[in-house]
Amino acid sequence: MKTLLISAAVFTILGTISAQKFNRQYMGVAYSPYTDRFDDPQNSPRYWNGYTESDITAQLAVVRNYFSSISTYGMGTAGYNRGKPWDQCDSNALIARVAAKMNQQSSTKLNVNIGIYQDEDRDRAIGNAFSAADEANRLSRNTVWGITITNEYITTEPRGHEVLNMIKNNKDNARRRGLKIGTRIHVCGEFLGGNLRNVLGLIARESDFIYCNVYPSNQHAQEGPRSSAINVIYYFLELQKAIKRVNPNIEVIIGETGWPSDGNSFNNSPNSVQNEVIYWKEINTLAVEKRVKVQMFQAIDEPWKGQNSKDKAERHYGWWTKPRNRENRFIEKETGRAF
DSSP states (O other): OHHHHHHHHHHHHHHHHHHOOSOTTTEEEEOOSOOOOSOOSSOOOOOTTOOOHHHHHHHHHHHTTTOSEEEOOOOOOOGGGTTSOGGGSSGGGGHHHHHHHHHHTOSSOOEEEEEEOOOSOHHHHHHHHHHHHHHHHHHSTTSEEEEEEEESOOSSHHHHHHHHHHHHHHHHHHHHTTOEEEEEESOGGGGGSSTTHHHHHHHHHHOSEEEEEOOOOHHHHTTOHHHHHHHHHHHHHHHHHHHHHHOTTOEEEEEEEOOOSSSOOTTOOOOOHHHHHHHHHHHHHHHHHHTOOEEESOSBOOTTTTTTSSOGGGGGOOSEEOSSTTOOOOEETTTOOBO
C-alpha cells in the first residue's frame, strides 16, 4: 500500500512537471475572450458583449494550465455602452473579475495587467480599469498588478504626448492602489535613435513599466522560427539597455511576440503549427536564460482579426484554437489535445 502511495505521488509530481511547457515566471500571454469562429455552420460569432463570466472562466482555466501572467487590451468602452456600469460594457471588462474569482479557489494564481485601448472616451476607460482592479484586488489580493495605457498608439510625437499626459494624470491614482502604470508600444526601436526618442524618453521616466512589441523582421523571419527567436531576444536586450539608461528603475517587458500557425503575415514568415511551436519554445528557453519577461501573442486564436485584411495570419497566433462557437472546448495546436 505504501509503495502505491509513493508511486502515485511521484506520478503526480512528474505529471505536474511535464505539464509545464512554459516557465511561469518569465512567460505570459496576451488574452482577449473573442474566440468565436466565422465558419461555424451552427452558430454565428457573438457580439463584443456576448461572452459571459462563465465563458471567460472556461478560457482562463485553459490558459492557466501553462501561464499565470496575462495582459489585456481594453475595458470594452464604446459609444453604444456609454452610461453603463463598467461591468456592463464589452466582455473584456470582466477578465479581472473572473481571474480574481479563480484565484480565490486555486493556489495557481493569475496575474493580470489591464489594458486601456485608444478609444474615444479614454477617461471613462481608465476609470473603469481602476474600478475593475479595485474589485479584483478586493476579491483576491494582487490579482491586478498594472494598468497599460494604449496599445501601439504612439506613431507621432503628438500622440506620444497624449500618452505621456495620461500616464502623468493617473500615476498617483495607480500608486495609491499599489498598481504600476505604463504603456505598450511597437516603436521601442526609436530609443536607439529616431524622431520619437525624446517623447519616448519622457514616457519612460514617468512609467513603472513599458511593454515593447517585438516581432521578427522580414529578413529574420525567412531564416525560420528558431533563428528569429534568437534575433528577437537579443534585439530586445539592446532595447532594454537603452530604455534603462533613461530610467534605471523601469521594468521593460516584451509586450507581444509570436508566430502564426497559418495565413499571410506582415513579415512574410513561413507559417505552420510546427514553426509556431518552435518559436514559442525557443522564446521560452531564451527568456529563462536571459531573464526576460515575455507576453506571448496570444493565448487563443481570435478569428475576427484580419477579417478585412490581406494579413490573415493575425487570427492564427494563439497557442489554442476553438473548433465550435458555443462549446467552451479548446484545442492545443501542438498536440491536438482538447482542453
